[in-house]
Amino acid sequence: xxxxxxxxKAFDDNHVLQGLNLxxxxxxxxxxxxxxxxxxxxxLKCILGLIKPDSGMIYxxxxxxxxxxRDAFLARFGMLFQGAALFDSLPVWQNVAFRxxxxxxxxxxxxxxxxxxxKLRRVGLKSNVADRFPAELSGGMQKRVxxxxxxxxxxEIIFFDEPTTGLDPIMSGVINDLIxxxxxxxxxxxxxxxxxxxxxxxxxxxxxxxxxxxxQWTGPVSQMDASGDPYVEQFISGSAEGPIEAVR
Amino acid sequence: xxxxxxxxxxxxxxLNMLAAFGRVALFxxxxxxxxxxxxxxxxxxxxxxxxxxxxxxxxxxxxxxFTGGALALQIYAGGARFNAEAVVPQIVxxxxxxxxxxxxxxxxxAARVTSSIAAEIATMKVTEQIDALVxxxxxxxxxxxxxxxxxxxxxxxxxxxxxxxxxxxxxYTVATQNLGFNPAAYLKNTVDFLELRDIVSSLVKGAAxxxxxxxxxxxxxxxxxxxxxxxxxxxxxxVEAAAVLILAANFVLTGVFFSL
Numbered sequence: 001x002x003x004x005x006x007x008x009k010a011f012d013d014n015h016v017l018q019g020l021n022l023x024x025x026x027x028x029x030x031x032x033x034x035x036x037x038x039x040x041x042x043x044l045k046c047i048l049g050l051i052k053p054d055s056g057m058i059y060x061x062x063x064x065x066x067x068x069x070r071d072a073f074l075a076r077f078g079m080l081f082q083g084a085a086l087f088d089s090l091p092v093w094q095n096v097a098f099r100x101x102x103x104x105x106x107x108x109x110x111x112x113x114x115x116x117x118x119k120l121r122r123v124g125l126k127s128n129v130a131d132r133f134p135a136e137l138s139g140g141m142q143k144r145v146x147x148x149x150x151x152x153x154x155x156e157i158i159f160f161d162e163p164t165t166g167l168d169p170i171m172s173g174v175i176n177d178l179i180x181x182x183x184x185x186x187x188x189x190x191x192x193x194x195x196x197x198x199x200x201x202x203x204x205x206x207x208x209x210x211x212x213x214x215x216q217w218t219g220p221v222s223q224m225d226a227s228g229d230p231y232v233e234q235f236i237s238g239s240a241e242g243p244i245e246a247v248r
Numbered sequence: 249x250x251x252x253x254x255x256x257x258x259x260x261x262x263l264n265m266l267a268a269f270g271r272v273a274l275f276x277x278x279x280x281x282x283x284x285x286x287x288x289x290x291x292x293x294x295x296x297x298x299x300x301x302x303x304x305x306x307x308x309x310x311x312x313x314f315t316g317g318a319l320a321l322q323i324y325a326g327g328a329r330f331n332a333e334a335v336v337p338q339i340v341x342x343x344x345x346x347x348x349x350x351x352x353x354x355x356x357x358a359a360r361v362t363s364s365i366a367a368e369i370a371t372m373k374v375t376e377q378i379d380a381l382v383x384x385x386x387x388x389x390x391x392x393x394x395x396x397x398x399x400x401x402x403x404x405x406x407x408x409x410x411x412x413x414x415x416x417x418x419x420y421t422v423a424t425q426n427l428g429f430n431p432a433a434y435l436k437n438t439v440d441f442l443e444l445r446d447i448v449s450s451l452v453k454g455a456a457x458x459x460x461x462x463x464x465x466x467x468x469x470x471x472x473x474x475x476x477x478x479x480x481x482x483x484x485x486x487v488e489a490a491a492v493l494i495l496a497a498n499f500v501l502t503g504v505f506f507s508l
Contacts, residue, residue: 048383050383074382077383078383081379085377086380099384102287103287
């Protein structure tokens, strides 16, 4: 389980997180929605330790996320970045097997390559993609490679940052389905950040609406449409009228 | 602008500059501390050796040969004013080995390598590749900075040595082909005049300049701002800072080696 308690983070005078409280039960898929610049990515990066919160506590399975062996902590996570964040200088298979080629999870090169190719197949890519470089792939293929990298070491917790941004609706659907299938079959705890309501419906067990630095509403995805929360309703409808200012 | 606010601006600029020095110094110390702690990344080190050392050879060689040739012509023309044309071999040797070799190689490395390191790492930062490294349990300082700094520390002195030799060869070619010097006498004068201290100073300068070039590239890359403008600023800033620091370090090292 991931728990964020009263987390605050400001960048100069921009108070992005203002006492954020959030719980993600083990083995469930939480999707965080909210407008651009509301701190969704900051919240995610705080959990991973990429950004240090100004105050507040973050617990993973009851343990303080900032204490203990950092490598062991990060080994539990997989992450799909918004732009895939593949390493340009490495071929696709080495991107996927990055964690398996070094550090505590290191495997023999041939075994790592086999695992990488198997993961590529899992996300719908053929083995001939393995030796290509990221720059030679389309945006959708890069996202799939990023997804394969996120799951390569069989993590317990997977984060997805805007998994469908920049993709056409069909490719978005493919990525959403893949995420749902993979999270279910791995039994992983998932946290996804998105603006895309089709992603929310495809991926989420639970939804949290972030606005003004705090969670405005959280609940099961099945209750989202009838939440009665004005922020959620405005976000779902995409209306310019409501508590969320259209010009920010 | 009144004198008080002018003084305030000046004070702010000085404080900012000192703060920047402090940040760079802390970054450099952090990088050095990671050199001795595992894990190590031999593949990245090998790639950095190739990029910084081997692929810089053409630009270093061309810079050195033209500089050596021009130096021979200048010394010959200047020396003729007081009948001292015969000192061409000695002055070319000492000029290349003590000063021009290390400084020009250092500046070429700043232009070629520092800019490339800063642009590459800044792009990695902008595209979240640095964050991705962290989530994959890989310390960016160990994976990106240490291999480049170590490679520069090893290869730039070698480049300086090669640049010194090629520069002297450029002077030799011009002096023997255009200025009528005897080839054997030219070589003998060159070898006889150079001291061990000249060569050691050249190599030490090369090592210092290499470390400065790599550190500045990594520092500006890692601290780059967002977007294309951030990458551009990081690249420009890294080359400016590396070039100025190399010239300043050259002054200090020259003082250490030759003013005592």
